[in-house]
Amino acid sequence: MARRKIPEGVEPEGFTMTPMIDIVFQLIIFFMLLVDMSRQELARLVLPEAIKSVEDNERKEGQIVVNIMADGEYQIGGKKYQQEGLKALFQERREMPEYQDPADPNFVSYPLLIRADGAAAYEHIQWLLMASVRYGRVQKLQLITQKLDQK
Amino acid sequence: MIRRKAVVDDKIDEIPMTPMIDVIFQLIIFFMLMPMNRTIEGRLFSQLPKDKGLMSMPVSKPEFKEVRVKLRHNKETKTTAIAIEKQPVGEVGCTVFPVQAGSEKRPQRAGDKDVWNTLSAQIKEAYDRTPSSRDPTQMAPVILDADETVPWEHVIGVVDACKKMGIDNIEFVGNPKFKDLYK
Numbered sequence: 151m152a153r154r155k156i157p158e159g160v161e162p163e164g165f166t167m168t169p170m171i172d173i174v175f176q177l178i179i180f181f182m183l184l185v186d187m188s189r190q191e192l193a194r195l196v197l198p199e200a201i202k203s204v205e206d207n208e209r210k211e212g213q214i215v216v217n218i219m220a221d222g223e224y225q226i227g228g229k230k231y232q233q234e235g236l237k238a239l240f241q242e243r244r245e246m247p248e249y250q251d252p253a254d255p256n257f258v259s260y261p262l263l264i265r266a267d268g269a270a271a272y273e274h275i276q277w278l279l280m281a282s283v284r285y286g287r288v289q290k291l292q293l294i295t296q297k298l299d300q301k
Numbered sequence: 302m303i304r305r306k307a308v309v310d311d312k313i314d315e316i317p318m319t320p321m322i323d324v325i326f327q328l329i330i331f332f333m334l335m336p337m338n339r340t341i342e343g344r345l346f347s348q349l350p351k352d353k354g355l356m357s358m359p360v361s362k363p364e365f366k367e368v369r370v371k372l373r374h375n376k377e378t379k380t381t382a383i384a385i386e387k388q389p390v391g392e393v394g395c396t397v398f399p400v401q402a403g404s405e406k407r408p409q410r411a412g413d414k415d416v417w418n419t420l421s422a423q424i425k426e427a428y429d430r431t432p433s434s435r436d437p438t439q440m441a442p443v444i445l446d447a448d449e450t451v452p453w454e455h456v457i458g459v460v461d462a463c464k465k466m467g468i469d470n471i472e473f474v475g476n477p478k479f480k481d482l483y484k
Contacts (some may be wrong), residue, residue: 163425168320175327182334196397196404198454202464203343218453220399263344266453268397269404270370273449275456276476279349285484289349295341 193217193225195267200295212260214239215294220267222274224295233277240286251289261290339453355406366426366441370420370459374451378408381455383416385423390407391416397454417462424459425466442470
């Protein structure tokens with residue numbers, strides 16, 4: 151009687167986990183890079199600490215995040231701005247109807263977020279505040295700080 | 302009797318190393334990219350007054366009362382003197398210092414925490430005894446008068462001290478140096 155031979159090249163059935171783990175890590179790294187790239191508008195600087203700052207990651211319509219470095223350099227979305235550039239930006243936005251405050255058309259509705267390094271001299275922030283009012287008719291202000299737990 | 306020959310698969314004893322090395326590299330990249338000390342950012346909300354400053358709208362009743370907090374920075378000692386209505390509160394040192402590639406954080410000086418706590422208490426006291434001239438049912442605003450060299454961290458410290466006491470009515474003094482903005 152002929153013996154039944156097990157055909158060659160037939161692998162035992164099983165569920166291989168290694169490629170699945172591989173793909174999971176690929177996805178994790180992808181989403182981490184995606185989140186990192188989306189935070190480009192946040193420059194690397196040492197923020198001052200505040201206990202009473204509120205965690206609020208909600209993005210307001212039309213908001214401008216101005217980063218002020220320790221040497222007083224202004225950056226918005228990774229791009230450097232001089233004072234004249236900022237004035238022009240504020241003026242341009244002031245003239246856009248979608249940014250006018252419906253309750254008071256003399257002012258704009260979007261907030262100005264100031265994200266300044268703790269070592270930055272106050273004069274740079276002072277200039278920004280004054281220019282935002284003079285050229286941008288900004289009324290809402292948000293100061294970004296490092297959230298500190300109350301001790 | 303028919304003997305069944307055991308089928309021996311030589312490859313069962315070998316562990317496939319390639320996928321394991323692949324996973325190890327994935328883990329290395331994952332932990333390299335994972336931020337170790339991510340700071341949580343928060344916001345201090347404020348409002349720029351419509352009836353004062355560069356684009357002030359005319360109002361029937363101007364505000365005459367205020368609680369003025371003055372900050373004066375000493376570049377040599379890297380400290381900022383704080384006073385409320387000309388009464389000195391204390392001096393605080395810097396914790397953020399500019400370095401070649403940006404800035405770095407250093408520990409707070411001993412005693413600075415007490416100065417900030419004293420400031421909070423004294424601001425609250427001054428605020429509670431200063432009603433607004435425009436509306437006596439409200440309190441007068443806290444005016445933050447800092448010279449241009451004061452580090453931003455100290456300005457935020459004063460704002461935070463006010464917020465701790467429930468004071469949201471904070472105003473910033475403009476700088477006459479930027480006269481072109483007044484045109």
